[in-house]
Amino acid sequence: MKNTLGPVWVIAEQIDGRILAVSLQLIGQVRKLADELGTSVEVVLLGDKLDEQTQQLFAAGADRVYLGNTPDLAFYQPELYTEIIVELAKERQPEIMLIGSTTTGRELAPLVAARLATGLTAHCIDLVLDENQILEQRVPAYGGLLSIICPEKRPQMATVARGVFPTPELDENRTGEIVPLDVPEEIPRRIQTLEVVREEPESVPLESAPIVVAGGAGAGDLEGWCKIAELAKVLNAALGCTRPAVDEGWAGLETMIGQSGRMVSPELYIGVGLSGELQHIVGIADAQVMVAINNDPQSPVFEQVDYGIVDDCREFIPVLIEKIKEYQKERV
Numbered sequence: 001m002k003n004t005l006g007p008v009w010v011i012a013e014q015i016d017g018r019i020l021a022v023s024l025q026l027i028g029q030v031r032k033l034a035d036e037l038g039t040s041v042e043v044v045l046l047g048d049k050l051d052e053q054t055q056q057l058f059a060a061g062a063d064r065v066y067l068g069n070t071p072d073l074a075f076y077q078p079e080l081y082t083e084i085i086v087e088l089a090k091e092r093q094p095e096i097m098l099i100g101s102t103t104t105g106r107e108l109a110p111l112v113a114a115r116l117a118t119g120l121t122a123h124c125i126d127l128v129l130d131e132n133q134i135l136e137q138r139v140p141a142y143g144g145l146l147s148i149i150c151p152e153k154r155p156q157m158a159t160v161a162r163g164v165f166p167t168p169e170l171d172e173n174r175t176g177e178i179v180p181l182d183v184p185e186e187i188p189r190r191i192q193t194l195e196v197v198r199e200e201p202e203s204v205p206l207e208s209a210p211i212v213v214a215g216g217a218g219a220g221d222l223e224g225w226c227k228i229a230e231l232a233k234v235l236n237a238a239l240g241c242t243r244p245a246v247d248e249g250w251a252g253l254e255t256m257i258g259q260s261g262r263m264v265s266p267e268l269y270i271g272v273g274l275s276g277e278l279q280h281i282v283g284i285a286d287a288q289v290m291v292a293i294n295n296d297p298q299s300p301v302f303e304q305v306d307y308g309i310v311d312d313c314r315e316f317i318p319v320l321i322e323k324i325k326e327y328q329k330e331r332v
């Protein structure tokens with residue numbers, strides 16, 4: 001019997017021709033969903049000078065790649081990218097469409113969802129099919145996990161951060177079909193990316209750091225925050241944060257760990273002055289050792305970690321920094 005379900009889609013992302021890990025992880029996950037649904041995996045990849053990159057997408061599990069490969073697409077262009085994806089989706093009628101929760105994906109996904117008049121669940125931490133083959137899009141909420149479904153509209157759209165799903169083993173023997181895409185001529189280009197200037201990260205990148213120090217509201221003020229930052233520096237750790245630290249302006253959004261931020265998997269995680277809310281904790285995947293410093297012995301964070309220190313971080317951290325420095329001197 002012919003399967004009437006549309007394909008499952010991943011909108012892949014690349015920077016300077018390098019496919020992002022999250023795109024490969026999403027392909028790995030939709031491969032499983034597609035196999036359960038009995039349909040195919042299709043990937044849309046837009047950019048320039050991408051002839052070599054499609055093989056990686058097939059190796060990760062794609063059956064077909066729609067490739068927009070021209071200088072006009074070299075940088076992410078919101079209106080142009082949206083137009084291409086929307087028109088193709090109208091034609092191909094995908095059942096599911098996944099996009100990485102990256103800076104680009106967070107903008108592109110709602111633009112596409114609005115044009116296709118469908119639902120979108122942001123920052124999912126799991127995706128499974130229910131008994132009716134509807135996609136359960138799971139997000140942390142109310143202290144647990146909430147499953148969101150989009151039973152009628154198609155595609156079922158979700159964004160997912162890097163690290164939520166594992167990177168699939170690449171099967172270099174897999175191949176597939178490449179379908180070249182044309183750039184439509186008449187597109188409103190009210191917003192155009194002319195140039196991309198990259199900031200050099202100030203510290204070790206969060207995602208690959210062996211040690212992560214994360215600060216929260218308990219820092220109290222900028223002075224308290226600077227002490228947490230100093231702790232990260234002496235440990236040669238990456239500095240992460242919770243939402244309140246971003247809201248207070250102590251830390252940049254790009255350093256927020258959690259459901260709507262980064263995913264980290266360090267050997268050592270030290271959470272300072274934070275309560276261990278699920279939306280933050282889901283961002284710490286497979287940390288080997290977790291430590292929390294909190295002045296409230298009843299704080300739920302202590303249920304999440306291996307070692308807990310009950311103290312005022314504003315007093316404890318400066319002492320800890322001195323001790324670490326002394327230890328480091330002795331070892332030289």
Ligand SMILES: Cc1cc2nc3c(=O)[nH]c(=O)nc-3n(C[C@H](O)[C@H](O)[C@H](O)COP(=O)(O)OP(=O)(O)OC[C@H]3O[C@@H](n4cnc5c(N)ncnc54)[C@H](O)[C@@H]3O)c2cc1C
Binds near residue numbers: 215242244283312
């Ligand atoms: C849809 C959605 C998505 C979200 N996504 C994220 C996300 O990606 N990442 C994220 O972090 N949050 C996210 N949040 C917010 C999240 O729910 C929590 O509000 C946030 O993580 C709490 O941050 P916190 O632990 O720093 O602050 P609080 O919960 O206020 O905890 C502060 C802690 O500091 C302790 N403390 C106070 N003073 C001191 C002191 N002097 N010394 C030591 N400890 C002290 C307190 O005992 C308390 O436990 C999201 C929320 C929603 C609704």
